[in-house]
Amino acid sequence: MKIKFEHLKADTTSVTLDIDNWVIEKQQSWGVFSIEGDIGSLLGDLLCDEVCASSGRILKNSGHIAQVSLAEQQRLLEQEIANDDSDFLDRIDTGSTVYALVYQQCEDEDLTLQLMQELDLNHLQDSGFRVLSSGETRRLMLARALATQPDFLVLDEPFAGLDLAHRKSLGQYLTKLSQSMQMLVIVSREEEVPEWIEKIALFGQGRLDSLMDKSAWDVHPVIAQIRSQSEKQSEQMLELIRRHRHSSPFDNPIFALKNGKVAYTDKIIFSDVNWRINKGEHWQVKGPNGCGKSTLLGLLFGDHPQCYSNDIQIFGKQRGSGETIWEIKKHIGMVSSALHLQYRVDCSALQVILSGFYDSIGLYQKATRREQEIAKEWLAILHMTPFTHTSFRKLEYGQQRLLLVARAIVKQPTLLILDEPYQGLDYLGRRLIKNALELIARENLSQLLYVSHYQEDSLDSIHNYLEFTPDKNGQGYKTVIS
Template sequence: MEPSTRLASIQLNNATISFDDRFTLSEIDWTIEPHQHWVITGANGSGKSALAAALAGVGKIEAGTVQGLPERVGLVSFEVQAELIAEELKKDDADIMDVVSLGTPVSEMIFEHCQDAELAGELVEKFGLTTLLDRAFRKLSTGETRKVMLIRALANKPDLLILDEPFDGLDVDTLTMLQAHLASIIESVPMVMVLNRFDEMPDFITHVAYLDKDRPEPSQGDKKRGDKKGGEKGRLAFTVDRRDEAAFNELYQLLHLKTTDLSVPEADPAHQLPALDPNQPLVKLKQATIKYGDTVIVDSLDWTIERGQHWQLSGPNGSGKTCVLSLITGDHPQCYTNDIFVFGFQRGNGESIWQIKQFIGYVSTALQWEYRVSTSCRNVIISGFFDSIGVYTKSTDNQQKIADQWLDLLGMKTRADQPFNKLSYGDQRLLLIARAMVKHPPLLILDEPCLGLDDMNRQLVLALIEKICEGKETTVLYVNHHTEDRIKEIDNHLTLDKNH
């Protein structure tokens, strides 16, 4: 087949597209060139199917522009499938028809809705539908219905083919056949697919678009009312050229963290932390004040952190965020002149700093600067069992197993023996968070964990924090000052202001 010249570039310029009151695609900037084949992917609820449908002209353009949409689009999706079934079921309405409708036969559904009857016939045979041509469309199984829709789309000579989860519900032989057929038409038909599984991505895909849920900072009024004005929102976080191997691998890792069923690995039963009183808060500050001479950094702060109560601490530079953290960890000299209760200890009553620190996992940019030893990814995680930088004590088989489970969660299981100092800055940060979590500390303090990270690596770190917050044993204290880096599992917020 000759390369297609019918389709010009499709351009979405700062486009906001609404789908009733349910969902809105927000400020989408995206260009699809005629020779490109895209996969749209992302977390559940991020708008993958909505963006695919928008390319078929579905949705209302509220702002920005959408240009270059082709006249003939082949769209296969669960939504279109459901609409076709619903139309068929209407024919059973006894108030409208005097006789029971047999429904539209498969042959009519295919051959009266295609441009290339010869191709449709070939595909009917390839998909194994020859014996079903006289059967009513609504009597087909879900997989058979999907096959009919694929044949209709492929035989309609589309200028653009949009396939939303095209491989779901297909048996192995049909899946192989469909992928081979799609590969045979890549020179003539640009394709856009929605896929959740990266391992199903065909080799001919050239680019990937990653969507994420929009994370606007709710107003105080919205928090009180629980408003969800305008429904959910999705945004195009970034696009990746498949030839960019490093960026493509980072995207794979992000999707793994976002969609994997893996949970936070269990703690090592041979290295259990002392039990804490479940009736006591983890941290309680009463009228905590930090000042240097006449300069007050923190003024009369009351703050209680209960078990399982994840917090985000934010504020401008100089507002005292790090000072407050150091009161909790015992690293600030004024922690003994304040009324501070931490993990059952009243500060200043004879406890050692190590009695406090054993219950805390801590990650910061400063720690990453200090972690300069040349050791493997696995050993970085294992070092968390010993609170050391590097491993100087022989680890147990179970500790190595747990470290490997963390690497699996991070999408890094094939990189266990790679040297830590050769990794990207973002991968190093992920490993240090795993190191802090390996003992399942009651409190995990993440001090500006996204500092210095590019957008992709920031998303990776945020995804890991969300995964940790979904667990039950560790309370997360997350420090940042960027509203766009909110974590959906964190409902408690403390904002510090400058007092000078």
């Protein structure tokens, strides 16, 4: 399939795409690297005719183009929420099953079963969409796209949310797929550009900067330049945090879980988890997709319904001894894919950061002048001042994630929970947040509880690890502490 961009400009509320001239030849696969700016969803929507260019044009042969993106995933969630039948059932509606979501794209049982086998979804075929982990959801979205049997496939951050084993298997799968399908692979991590990619398109702030062979990309100096820029911004962020620093009033343990267990009617998620977080400790939680990492964080945060059936101490209080959920949450900052999906209110970028002071999704009371000044400083550091009054839902996914990180940090919480915080961020945004978290941990401005599937995202200041491993009896997962 040949695709030609001619003097193309396209705009959303928060992103502009500017491509003077770019030709993708037949049977040619490209990698796209965006230094700064979340252009993947807009590029995919243009190619799939979901949106129109404001000027210029895209010329393309007849054929079907499919895309996989975090924005596409959010659109599916909106559909699932609209179809929620919990009010008419005697149980919580967890959404359409994995099998149904793939089958509805092709209405071909053989193809559905083949894709589920290839993408390690067989064991999830009866699971509802809304109970899948982030990695499981990403594999489902790829299966749905492939079920439409496209001629051209747009993959926006295809490895986001996947554990090491699934990143490796997906890499092998895409290598094989590349022999029969044309692809456009958009990444923000330089190491995720597949080896079989022939050409690279480099974007900066939405503008096509340069086109090059893969060999030229491998020695391109732009990465070193961006690292220097992100370090400067991170220092500015740290200085802001220092100015509003306060000390934690709690003694040990900050959190303790004894013989922790989460189980549902049909399966055990994990059992026999004994975990203690002392004052001043930073922790990283590791484990494969679906092992229960986010569930464990939900027990700590108080959002999981089984937190009251477990023996938990947090901030010196026994869970269920009369404390309110708000007494706990005011000392915790949280970033997670689940929170991102839940943050569906129509408030401004400024209000998103301000909501961190009140632990709310949206802002329902008047913020103080001091709080507004701090929130505006955060917007400036994140280069998002132009979007101060822009609706959160009109921002690109990566911009939304930056705001949610700021929302978690802004109140200087005792415990800062970061569950895959970089998902959807461009290269500069990821470097900026990683550097800032390293500095926060080093100076003990907050205690970090950190989840990431990437070894290169490990923070030097974290020395405590909790890792989920499969139970030898096949009964969920157990944990190893080191």
